[in-house]
Amino acid sequence: MTVSAAEQPETLLSLSGISLRIAGLQILSDVDLRVEPGRIVSLIGPNGAGKTTAFNIISGYMRPSAGSVHFLGLDITGKQPHEIAELGLVRSFQRTNIFGNCTVFENLLTAFHMQGRSGLFGAIFRLPAFQREEQALEARTREMLGFLELEHRADDLAANLSYGEQRLLGVGIALAARPKLLLLDEPAAGLNPSETEDFKQMVRRVADSGITILLVEHDMHMVMSISDYIVVLNQGHRIADGGPADIQSDPEVIRAYLGSGLQRAKA
Amino acid sequence: MRRLSFLVIVAALALLPVLWPDPYLLSVVAAAGIMIIAAISLNLLLGFTGQLSLGHAAFFGIGAYTSALLSLGFDVDLGFSSPLVVAPKPVWVAFAGGIVMASLFGWLLGKVAFRVRGAYFVIVTISFAQVMRMVALNWVDLTEGPMALVSIPPLSLWVPGEGVVRLVSKASTYWLVLAAGVLAYVIVANLVRSRIGRAAIALRENEVLAKSIGIPVTRCLIVFSVLSAGIAGAAGGLYAHTVRIIDPDVFLFIYTITMVIMVIAGGKGTLAGPVVGGLIFGLLPEMLRGVVAPEVQWMIYGALMILILLFMPKGIVPAFGGLLKRGRISVRRPSATQGASS
Ligand SMILES: Nc1ncnc2c1ncn2[C@@H]1O[C@H](COP(=O)(O)OP(=O)(O)OP(=O)(O)O)[C@@H](O)[C@H]1O
Ligand SMILES: [Mg+2]
Numbered sequence: 027m028t029v030s031a032a033e034q035p036e037t038l039l040s041l042s043g044i045s046l047r048i049a050g051l052q053i054l055s056d057v058d059l060r061v062e063p064g065r066i067v068s069l070i071g072p073n074g075a076g077k078t079t080a081f082n083i084i085s086g087y088m089r090p091s092a093g094s095v096h097f098l099g100l101d102i103t104g105k106q107p108h109e110i111a112e113l114g115l116v117r118s119f120q121r122t123n124i125f126g127n128c129t130v131f132e133n134l135l136t137a138f139h140m141q142g143r144s145g146l147f148g149a150i151f152r153l154p155a156f157q158r159e160e161q162a163l164e165a166r167t168r169e170m171l172g173f174l175e176l177e178h179r180a181d182d183l184a185a186n187l188s189y190g191e192q193r194l195l196g197v198g199i200a201l202a203a204r205p206k207l208l209l210l211d212e213p214a215a216g217l218n219p220s221e222t223e224d225f226k227q228m229v230r231r232v233a234d235s236g237i238t239i240l241l242v243e244h245d246m247h248m249v250m251s252i253s254d255y256i257v258v259l260n261q262g263h264r265i266a267d268g269g270p271a272d273i274q275s276d277p278e279v280i281r282a283y284l285g286s287g288l289q290r291a292k293a
Numbered sequence: 294m295r296r297l298s299f300l301v302i303v304a305a306l307a308l309l310p311v312l313w314p315d316p317y318l319l320s321v322v323a324a325a326g327i328m329i330i331a332a333i334s335l336n337l338l339l340g341f342t343g344q345l346s347l348g349h350a351a352f353f354g355i356g357a358y359t360s361a362l363l364s365l366g367f368d369v370d371l372g373f374s375s376p377l378v379v380a381p382k383p384v385w386v387a388f389a390g391g392i393v394m395a396s397l398f399g400w401l402l403g404k405v406a407f408r409v410r411g412a413y414f415v416i417v418t419i420s421f422a423q424v425m426r427m428v429a430l431n432w433v434d435l436t437e438g439p440m441a442l443v444s445i446p447p448l449s450l451w452v453p454g455e456g457v458v459r460l461v462s463k464a465s466t467y468w469l470v471l472a473a474g475v476l477a478y479v480i481v482a483n484l485v486r487s488r489i490g491r492a493a494i495a496l497r498e499n500e501v502l503a504k505s506i507g508i509p510v511t512r513c514l515i516v517f518s519v520l521s522a523g524i525a526g527a528a529g530g531l532y533a534h535t536v537r538i539i540d541p542d543v544f545l546f547i548y549t550i551t552m553v554i555m556v557i558a559g560g561k562g563t564l565a566g567p568v569v570g571g572l573i574f575g576l577l578p579e580m581l582r583g584v585v586a587p588e589v590q591w592m593i594y595g596a597l598m599i600l601i602l603l604f605m606p607k608g609i610v611p612a613f614g615g616l617l618k619r620g621r622i623s624v625r626r627p628s629a630t631q632g633a634s635s
Contacts, residue, residue, distance in 0.1 A: 085505065111507035119505075125498040136495045140507040142488040146516065149487030150480050156487070163488075203506040 038063045044093035054262045071259035077242045085117040086110040114206035126185035137202035174198045310464035319463040325575025326470035332555040332567035334524035340561035343497030348418030350548040351425045352395045356526025357533040360391030388530045395526020403518030426544035441540035560608025
């Protein structure tokens, strides 16, 4: 395939002209978005702006009415969510999304699915290669438990975790899928200030480990302090983009969204 | 530890014909054993992937008919220039053929039906079993229709010192079913405790999340559908070569329902569930026979089922497992199963 100007190799993710209409409602209108590798990019905007919808389109859960999504230079528009995940684009969910009836350990072990190769034959006959792989995946699961600081919860059912722990596990599940680009949909929603601070540190550590992040978040404090680049959506339109300083001084953004939120972020 | 108790139970079951050589008992347990294997196969779909197949008896029947027909040989006129003539095959070859044929239909049904999930899938599976029954009833040239296939040869085995033994005695039938049951159990146990088994459980628990971590849902469902159908086909083959007569009634809805009851009462999604449920609901009719009138028998059967589900909604095995390890009794939160679109 040809690499056009819109998808230079250094661009990890690009949305061009994404529109979505559902039942006569224009939910997204001609949205462009680019994420360069190694960055933390935030997508912000008021409730109902279309941020989660944009995530659903990027990750293959919804098909846009127009426009295309490219990841690593490949056109991924209309691909299945699991195919997109296999390419290294993994999302977390706005609503807590975990395997509630499984233990925390099982949740993470399951999430390492793509890191395994073993098939039916190896599993049924418990071949040595299968056993080695299982041990390796279990070791990685313990590592991930350590990273999330959830070791003490390993054998508890995920449904019995506190809300904050469930949010953390949700991100851990996405991380276990080894993303190149991680989409986080309001990971800090509903967390208290100290939990939010911990979360911010974790997002930093994830980014430092070489994972590019596209973040949707309403906590302006967090967004302004960790983002390299911000895109603002309002009623399905992209109304601004730029660094945190540009966004905070953009009159249209202040009018449409920031308003009082900006005051809080500056405080 | 778990392996040890498993081996002890298997050894105890294997000793039964020696310790208690009552032919009636052995044949009753063997018959229940065949249903248990069918229930184990249903549990693979219903319990681990969460798909309710109400046509499971079809795979059992396909395995039974294919294996019986291949071992008997048949000729049918398919309407092409010459009739299809199949000479009798060795019984084990026929048995394997039954498994392959059932798996093939499992693949087909998986392909077709997993595109239409939920209630539609249930309807497709019911219709599938009905169509199979109609074929068995009406394609008289092939299946003898309601006259049944008779004189089906038994399986045989080479035993050191005794040469080739036809497995017709009650004890050998019992051992045959036990061996097949242990094999089915081990296959399912190894499968669900593996990467692909975790993938199936993931899509049962939360399909949206499963997809997001790269689990190919459709492929996973088809794999489980094929395996489930294959094991059900093996159970059907065992039935054909031990009972040695089959008629289109093997496709009856009541057999599927019996399997579903065994799985749900025992505990779907647990390894021991179909075995425990199968023992209770497989042996109960025999134990009640002669003691009470048949009508009362069915009432007891139904009442027991309702009582189990009332007091142990997840089934017997999880209820007792919960007693053993307290604290793992889960409180389900609705938030855990919500989807991607908000
Ligand atoms: N499947 C759907 N059918 C109809 N309308 C939808 C659908 N999904 C989203 N919408 C609408 O699209 C708009 C954008 O929703 P979306 O969830 O993307 O907003 P958001 O920016 O994520 O908001 P929030 O900050 O509250 O999470 C909303 O008005 C919503 O009602
Ligand atoms: Mg949202």
